[in-house]
Amino acid sequence: MRSITFLLVAAACAAIVFAVMCWIGNGYVFFAGYVVLQYIVLATAWNILGGYCGYVNFGTAAFFALGAYTTVVLQKLAPLPLPLAMVVGGLVSGVLGLGMGYLTLRLRGAYFSIATLAMAVVAQTLMVNWSLVGGSAGAFIIRPARASLLGITYIQYLCLLMLVLSVLTLALARTIERSRLGYGFAAIRDDELAAEASGVPTLRLKLLATMISGAIMGMAGAPLPFYVTYLDPASAFSLSYAVNTIAMPLIGGTASWPGPMIGAVLIATLQQVATVTISSAVNLLIVGVVLVGFVVAAPNGILGLMQAGRLGRENRLRLSAAQR
Amino acid sequence: MLDLLGNALVSGVLLGGFYAAVTIGVSISFGMLDIVNIAHPAFIILGSYCAYIANAWLGIDPIVAGVVLLPAFYLLGAGIYQVYHLCFERRGEQSLRGLAFFFGLLFITEVVLVLVFGVDYRLVEAWYIGPSLHLGVVELPLRLLVPCVVSLALIALLQLLLSRSFIGRAILAVAQDQLALRLMAADPMRIKRIAFGVSIATASVAGAILIVIQPVEPSLGREYIGRVFAICVLGGLGSFGGTVVAAMALGVVESLTATFYGPSWSPAVAFGFLLIALAVRPAGVFGR
Numbered sequence: 001m002r003s004i005t006f007l008l009v010a011a012a013c014a015a016i017v018f019a020v021m022c023w024i025g026n027g028y029v030f031f032a033g034y035v036v037l038q039y040i041v042l043a044t045a046w047n048i049l050g051g052y053c054g055y056v057n058f059g060t061a062a063f064f065a066l067g068a069y070t071t072v073v074l075q076k077l078a079p080l081p082l083p084l085a086m087v088v089g090g091l092v093s094g095v096l097g098l099g100m101g102y103l104t105l106r107l108r109g110a111y112f113s114i115a116t117l118a119m120a121v122v123a124q125t126l127m128v129n130w131s132l133v134g135g136s137a138g139a140f141i142i143r144p145a146r147a148s149l150l151g152i153t154y155i156q157y158l159c160l161l162m163l164v165l166s167v168l169t170l171a172l173a174r175t176i177e178r179s180r181l182g183y184g185f186a187a188i189r190d191d192e193l194a195a196e197a198s199g200v201p202t203l204r205l206k207l208l209a210t211m212i213s214g215a216i217m218g219m220a221g222a223p224l225p226f227y228v229t230y231l232d233p234a235s236a237f238s239l240s241y242a243v244n245t246i247a248m249p250l251i252g253g254t255a256s257w258p259g260p261m262i263g264a265v266l267i268a269t270l271q272q273v274a275t276v277t278i279s280s281a282v283n284l285l286i287v288g289v290v291l292v293g294f295v296v297a298a299p300n301g302i303l304g305l306m307q308a309g310r311l312g313r314e315n316r317l318r319l320s321a322a323q324r
Numbered sequence: 325m326l327d328l329l330g331n332a333l334v335s336g337v338l339l340g341g342f343y344a345a346v347t348i349g350v351s352i353s354f355g356m357l358d359i360v361n362i363a364h365p366a367f368i369i370l371g372s373y374c375a376y377i378a379n380a381w382l383g384i385d386p387i388v389a390g391v392v393l394l395p396a397f398y399l400l401g402a403g404i405y406q407v408y409h410l411c412f413e414r415r416g417e418q419s420l421r422g423l424a425f426f427f428g429l430l431f432i433t434e435v436v437l438v439l440v441f442g443v444d445y446r447l448v449e450a451w452y453i454g455p456s457l458h459l460g461v462v463e464l465p466l467r468l469l470v471p472c473v474v475s476l477a478l479i480a481l482l483q484l485l486l487s488r489s490f491i492g493r494a495i496l497a498v499a500q501d502q503l504a505l506r507l508m509a510a511d512p513m514r515i516k517r518i519a520f521g522v523s524i525a526t527a528s529v530a531g532a533i534l535i536v537i538q539p540v541e542p543s544l545g546r547e548y549i550g551r552v553f554a555i556c557v558l559g560g561l562g563s564f565g566g567t568v569v570a571a572m573a574l575g576v577v578e579s580l581t582a583t584f585y586g587p588s589w590s591p592a593v594a595f596g597f598l599l600i601a602l603a604v605r606p607a608g609v610f611g612r
Contacts (some may be wrong), residue, residue: 040325103603109419110360111602115602117549118554121592125591125595126592129586129588129589135588243431274377284434287431288435289428292425295411298465
């Protein structure tokens with residue numbers, strides 16, 4: 001299926017999802033749905049660098065929170081409509097991705113991951129010491145009651161923006177996967193030295209991956225201040241964003257674009273249900289237990305299980321045909 | 325001004341001694357066994373809570389409790405290594421899976437502690453928490469001095485174990501060449517299991533001295549992940565002397581920053597240190 005066709009099909013699915021959410025009638029569906037969609041975007045963005053290129057990024061929170069803080073700064077200095085603020089947040093995080101790439105992409109494996117963690121802590125410390133955004137005390141953002149142009153409540157508007165962003169992100173991930181860029185990423189993941197020796201411009205491609213991944217995470221973070229109405233560094237840069245964005249693609253499958261989406265929908269929905277039924281501390285327990293379980297039992301995630309099931313069935317059919 | 329500098333330096337060195345105990349476990353597991361045990365800080369917090377229980381319910385001195393619990397933590401470490409080996413090393417999986425496994429363990433441990441103990445800060449009572457020695461203008465709080473001494477003693481003991489005993493030298497050998505070790509009639513898997521067990525056992529004592537220095541709550545481990553790996557990388561993987569020196573350097577830099585620029589800047593300094601080190605000399609100061 002061509003990319004444009006996929007984009008139209010995905011947009012149609014998203015429109016159906018939004019219509020169902022409006023039809024359900026309970027406003028809480030939009031609050032929970034926003035979080036699930038946010039994680040779809042974050043997981044897919046992480047997977048571009050982590051799953052396609054093989055570089056595990058622990059600093060998700062830095063890009064995400066920087067997008068959120070861009071919105072706060074814009075609100076205080078020059079208020080922009082939210083879609084524009086998302087674009088600016090994406091640009092800021094993209095630049096951070098470029099900078100992080102230059103500093104850390106010469107490192108391999110665990111060293112890269114530790115360096116991304118260090119980057120996140122440095123970014124958090126900078127925000128803690130910046131008085132314009134409120135420093136450690138945080139910043140309050142007033143959420144308007146309705147979105148003036150579309151005539152829907154603001155939370156429905158936030159959800160709609162996130163739906164649009166998810167559709168665009170999934171389409172982008174699919175396009176990258178099937179393009180020459182995606183082949184380059186796969187070459188880097190499988191054997192970077194061989195790729196470099198075969199003429200793949202590894203540093204340039206890795207920088208591109210980091211930039212795209214960071215920019216999308218920043219765009220996902222930009223509406224956050226309006227959703228939570230109170231933003232402080234401790235919660236914005238929380239390590240739980242890192243564990244969620246790593247767990248979801250690993251559970252769903254890192255090889256292809258549906259994987260992070262499946263993992264995000266599964267884990268985020270479980271977490272939202274657990275938050276209201278048991279307690280919010282159980283969220284991290286769920287993600288930890290499911291992550292460890294999948295990493296031990298199903299290393300290629302749900303996608304891998306589906307593929308193994310299909311291959312197993314094909315082999316059984318072939319065997320039974322050969323026996324006749 | 326000079327007494328401020330003196331006090332900052334002294335408390336930095338003492339704190340650095342403590343950081344060395346926290347890092348020595350990762351120095352063994354990451355430096356010698358190449359296992360990225362990102363869950364080590366969670367085990368340290370577990371050790372802190374064990375020391376807290378021993379102190380609050382039985383009235384035992386926390387550091388004594390930490391030493392007494394060494395065998396229990398050793399068995400825990402051996403068990404975790406067995407699972408890790410069966411699931412990851414034998415299959416030759418990518419390092420991402422192993423990293424994710426430990427990341428998951430980190431959060432499972434933290435949340436279990438939250439569910440059992442709640443998020444309140446816990447602290448211990450001991451005779452050396454409170455008084456301090458006075459040497460001229462410089463104050464040596466016993467709260468920092470005793471953990472530093474215990475930490476250095478632990479590291480000296482480990483260094484002795486590694487250099488004098490057969491098991492210790494086998495651990496050093498398994499880091500260099502596993503096949504050669506197998507030809508010397510030692511089972512690398514058994515040696516690695518023992519080494520990882522020792523690594524987690526140090527978390528017991530490190531946790532005990534942590535709760536002596538400061539009150540502890542379950543998510544405190546997150547602050548130590550970066551510090552531990554920063555010191556490990558700076559000091560050179562697998563080198564105990566390097567770990568101690570790097571830990572003291574980090575402690576001094578953090579202490580000076582906190583005294584002269586404000587405590588809110590100290591995390592950035594530590595991690596900035598790490599980023600520069602990774603960019604300039606990834607092998608570390610004492611690295612091979």
